[in-house]
Amino acid sequence: MQPVNGVACIAGHWHLRRDAEDLAWLTLDCVGASVNTLSAAVLVQLADSLDQLEREAPRGLIVTSGKESGFIAGADVREFDQLSEANDIVRHVEDVHRLFARLEALSFPSVARVHGFCLGGGLELALACRHVVAADEPGTRIGFPEVLLGIHPGFGGTVRALRDCGASVALDLMLTGRALDARRARQAGLIDRAVPRRLLDDAARYFATNRVTRRRPPWTKRLSLRAPLRAAIAHVARKEVAKRASPAHYPAPYAVLALYREHGGNPAALYAAEARSVAHLVTGATSRNLVRLFRLQESARSGGRERAQAWRVHVIGAGTMGGDIAAWCALRGCQVTLTDRAPRYIAPAMRRAHELFARRLREPHLRLATRDRLTADFNGDGVGRADVIIEAIIEDCAAKRALFADLERRARPDALLATNTSSIRLEDIAAELRQPERLVGIHFFNPVAQMQLVEIVAAAATAAAVKARAAAFVCAIDRLPLAVASAPGFLVNRVLSPYLQEAMLLLEEGVLAADIDAVAREFGMPMGPLELADTVGLDICLHVGTILAGAFGGEVPKVLRQKVEQGHLGRKSDAGFYAYRRGRLQRGPSGRLSIARHELRDRLVLRLVNEAVACVRESIVGDADLLDFGMVFGTGFAPFRGGPLHYARERGVAEVRAALSTLSTACGPRFTPDPGWEQLT
Secondary structure, eight states, X not given: OOOSSSOOOOSSSEEEEEOTTSEEEEEEOOTTXXXXXXXXXXXXXXXXXXXXXXXXXXXXXXXXXXXXXXXXXXXXXXXXXXXXXXXXXXXXXXXXXXXXXXXHTOSSOEEEEEOBXXXXXXXXXXXXXXXXXXXXXXXXXXXXXXXXXXXXXXXXHHHHHHHHHOHHHHHHHHHHOOEEOHHHHHHHTSOSEEEOGXXXXXXXXXXXXXXXXXXXXXXXXXXXXXXXXXXXXXHHHHHHHHXXXXXXXXXXXXXXXXXXXXXXXXXXXXXXXXXXXXXHHHTSHHHHHHHHHHHHHHHHHTTOOOTTSOOEEEEEXXXXXXXXXXXXXXXXXXXXXXXXXXXXXXXXXXXXXXXXXXXXXXXXXXXXXXXXXXXXXXXXXXXXXXXXXXXXXXXXXXXXXXXXXXXXXXXXXXXXXXXXXXXXXXXXXXXXOSOGGGEEEEXXXXXXTTOOEEEEEEOTTSOHHHHHHHHHHXXXXXXXXXXXXXXXXXXXXXHHHHHHHHXXXXXXXXXXXXXXXXXXXXXXXXXXXXXXXXXXXXXXXXXXXXXXXXXXXXXXXXXXHHHHHTTOOBGGGTBXXXXXXXXXXXXXXXXXXXXXXXXXXXXXXXXXXXXXXXXXXXXXXXXXXXXXXXXXHHHOOOGGGTSHHHHHHHHOXXXXXXXXXXXXXXXXXXXXXXXXXXXXX
């Protein structure tokens, strides 16, 4: 592309130039960052660019990204802390509304040229352009993830999404935070054209040089903006949202529905209400806590620096965990070999893998390519070629020790030797290794395809380079690594076990399972502790509980032993603390609680929090922030509360210690406040 009359540049993040067809190309390339975000500086410079465009009036405008990673990831969440006053936020949002309105009102065609991610504020900017074209490739993701940060679109997205897509699509995107690929975004009405990456420039030029009618939803979808239908649609949508989130815990989706119901047919009123609503949410506790977790999540991801490597993975053990680890690695682009004692053990894992691929991959050729990356390896030939060898056999220390002694001889010297043990110390597994520094724990959680956290377990002997490569591998397969020390139960299982066991003790005291779980859900847990135990497997709970009782004292609840002895192992056996019919939980009756709800809540939650304090004191994890991160992403601990230790600080450390002391007197020494409370501020 040759500039005409020289190159006009806006110094900094935005770069503006004209080509031989008199098209202006406005490129965002945020200085010193790997992704584009709409920081205050970026928005100021966009205004300067629009000044120049309005003066010089090119034939058309193409807005694009200079980052290979994608278009624009959204607002700069690092600036959220600077927005503490609602009135200041309203003014900032209204300034952006006016800025995007200028982009929308340009006298010549404007086109957003999208590749990679186009999310949140990035999508709101794209929708302010007259047209949007996007690359039809796996990396393109288009959506409004703001609800995951406790807010909703605030830069005019509520208005433009409803205008372009109608209520059903727009509300679904804003209420769920899910992202669409280019083809689905085209079907939804978010974009005008989805084309292969090589044709993206041509598509952008076409829309920039031709007076093409702006996309509009069909009249049937436009009816959804009429007042009578808005009330009915919002009512139905609210019922669906209530199944997933409480308005007391997650106000953002309910705010979206209120905006739509009250102002969906009046753009001017909706812009004004959007600004006030998002200002209220940004200053609320839920958004503050979710943004904090988002930053911790991004920090964890930043540890992976070897994403471009074509990882070759060998998994030993084709049970539920091993088979699902192998399937996930193949889905994320790794070449995977899976072995077990005999072919009959591998076949079920391959079937589950193919089911996963069918659910996750729409295109037949992608499913076929992914299947080809997963190979049943009956003889274990993949050991010698693998970059990562993951052991996922039975939780027996002697068996694991013997296996790794054999693997050390057969594996490449630079291969990662990783165990997926959930509770056994690495020092015990590595006892017969000549180079114990090679062994690392890469501990996945079940179900592998849903749980984002992976514990990177290191013994004192584990080499720093080995830990770093393990973290890089976990990032490469789109999971969140958390470094933890080698100790019984590591972090997640150790902190979770007292919580589950306290629920079982309450059950032994006569409190009904449905009531115990209901109180936990009221607190904000995604499921109650007894349902969670059934999901994990009561045999696994017993195994981990026995190890932890041996290491730290205490007893495993009698009801847990009885259930396992009866063969009632939870969901997988259709019987546990609940009955299951064709995989569906039969919750059972509720009753009148024999103890106060707040006491029941504290017995569950404060045992978990107290154990979390002990783990920080013992340096099982680096600090309190990392512990909160691990418990939210590893167990689903109420995200809107920011993690167990953040919850304790918000509630008041002194108050929590006093509550523990009261429970210790009433219920026993298991509630004795840990000495680590002295350091928690």
